Amino acid sequence: MPVKITPLENKPLGAKVTLPEGCTDPSTLNEEDFQTLYNALLTHLVLVIPGMENLTPKSQWKLTTMFDSSCDQTGKSYGHGKEFRHAQSVLRKDGTAIPDQPQVQVLGQGTFPPGHYGLDEITLTHPTHFTFHKDPLPEEKCFNKNTGAKDASNDDLELTRYYRWHIDSALYKLSPPVCTTLLGIHVPPHNRLQKIVYEDNGDELNLTQGATCFVSGANAFDLLSDEDKELALHSTVVYAPHPYIFISPAGATADGLTMVSEGKEMALDKLPEWEEKYVKKLPLVWTNPVTKKQHLQVHGCCIYQLILPDGSVLELEEARKKAHKLMRPAIDPQHVYAHSWDKGDLCIFFNRGVWHSVTGQFDEGEKRLMHQCNIASGNDPVTILSPEE
Numbered sequence: 001m002p003v004k005i006t007p008l009e010n011k012p013l014g015a016k017v018t019l020p021e022g023c024t025d026p027s028t029l030n031e032e033d034f035q036t037l038y039n040a041l042l043t044h045l046v047l048v049i050p051g052m053e054n055l056t057p058k059s060q061w062k063l064t065t066m067f068d069s070s071c072d073q074t075g076k077s078y079g080h081g082k083e084f085r086h087a088q089s090v091l092r093k094d095g096t097a098i099p100d101q102p103q104v105q106v107l108g109q110g111t112f113p114p115g116h117y118g119l120d121e122i123t124l125t126h127p128t129h130f131t132f133h134k135d136p137l138p139e140e141k142c143f144n145k146n147t148g149a150k151d152a153s154n155d156d157l158e159l160t161r162y163y164r165w166h167i168d169s170a171l172y173k174l175s176p177p178v179c180t181t182l183l184g185i186h187v188p189p190h191n192r193l194q195k196i197v198y199e200d201n202g203d204e205l206n207l208t209q210g211a212t213c214f215v216s217g218a219n220a221f222d223l224l225s226d227e228d229k230e231l232a233l234h235s236t237v238v239y240a241p242h243p244y245i246f247i248s249p250a251g252a253t254a255d256g257l258t259m260v261s262e263g264k265e266m267a268l269d270k271l272p273e274w275e276e277k278y279v280k281k282l283p284l285v286w287t288n289p290v291t292k293k294q295h296l297q298v299h300g301c302c303i304y305q306l307i308l309p310d311g312s313v314l315e316l317e318e319a320r321k322k323a324h325k326l327m328r329p330a331i332d333p334q335h336v337y338a339h340s341w342d343k344g345d346l347c348i349f350f351n352r353g354v355w356h357s358v359t360g361q362f363d364e365g366e367k368r369l370m371h372q373c374n375i376a377s378g379n380d381p382v383t384i385l386s387p388e389e
Helices: 031-044 057-066 217-222 226-233 316-331
Strands: 004-007 015-018 046-049 096-098 101-112 122-124 158-160 179-186 193-197 204-208 212-216 236-239 281-283 285-287 294-296 303-307 337-339 346-350 354-358 368-374
Touching: 004 031, 015 031, 031 046, 031 346, 046 337, 057 101, 057 179, 057 368, 204 337, 212 217, 212 316, 217 294, 217 316, 217 354, 226 294, 281 285, 294 316, 303 316, 346 354
Parallel strands: 015 046, 158 193
Antiparallel strands: 004 015, 046 346, 096 101, 101 122, 101 368, 179 346, 179 368, 193 204, 212 337, 212 354, 236 281, 236 303, 285 294
């Protein structure tokens, strides 16, 4: 039986993968089955393979590299590079690396004993809006011990937020990875519901604790007006040098789409040494090589400038405002796939076609452990215009 792809029911994107009988490691798929998997990823944007809790870090790394022949196949490169652990980076607490497979990061919450794939005792911290947003929600609304969610009214659910809508990428020197693989090894039960309340219009989205949220960049593009589509197709995003250090003193907007402009960013001359030639200037729209759809792909938190079609430049604050305006419609609740984790779920997502965000928060003593892998590509994404464009 060949690999089977089943679109997720009543979800705006995503599909479930059933591996061929007897196959327990997707990195060993034959060429034909892997091509089916590749085409499915770029079509459905998020794939879920259940029952993968025993997938080794080596197999996860190998599978991740299979989606991009241009990426480093030697096993030395992680998509964020060494800067991932810089003391001033907003990513510095986001996990630790597997010693024998450093491209695979261990993410989660809580303290775990020695022995996990060669690691000593590790303490993981789940990223939350409390540490990243300018104005976080009151903690009493986020920790009401609502473990009996099935018996609770919607008004009683704990509040959470989208932590940061983003694309996995260093956005300096290295090219954005084609895909990310994310494996749930120790996950919270589904009985604890939380909700996101959209502070600009009151919309709500219910989700399980620690759900990972995805939206389609293609849908984000389709939601634009004709005028904004034309602008997006011919605009270029300039990212800040060492962007995760640059934004570290600032706070994010309540929806996690971008940063609040208060002049708190680190001065360029205070950043680690950088070179202009390594500053990433990427198209605002990336063309899907399989479906040929146009995807609005921008990391709104790390944007520095936006070069418009006429050559004019929007500086930091205005660039953020424009990015937010273009991105906001795509995160309406009906467009969001909030993945509720089961133990052993392997999520593969097309990092050049979706944005994703962490959600939720954990009480003291609660645990979560994930393996994540992405590898910097050898090529930047491009916009391919049709003749009429």
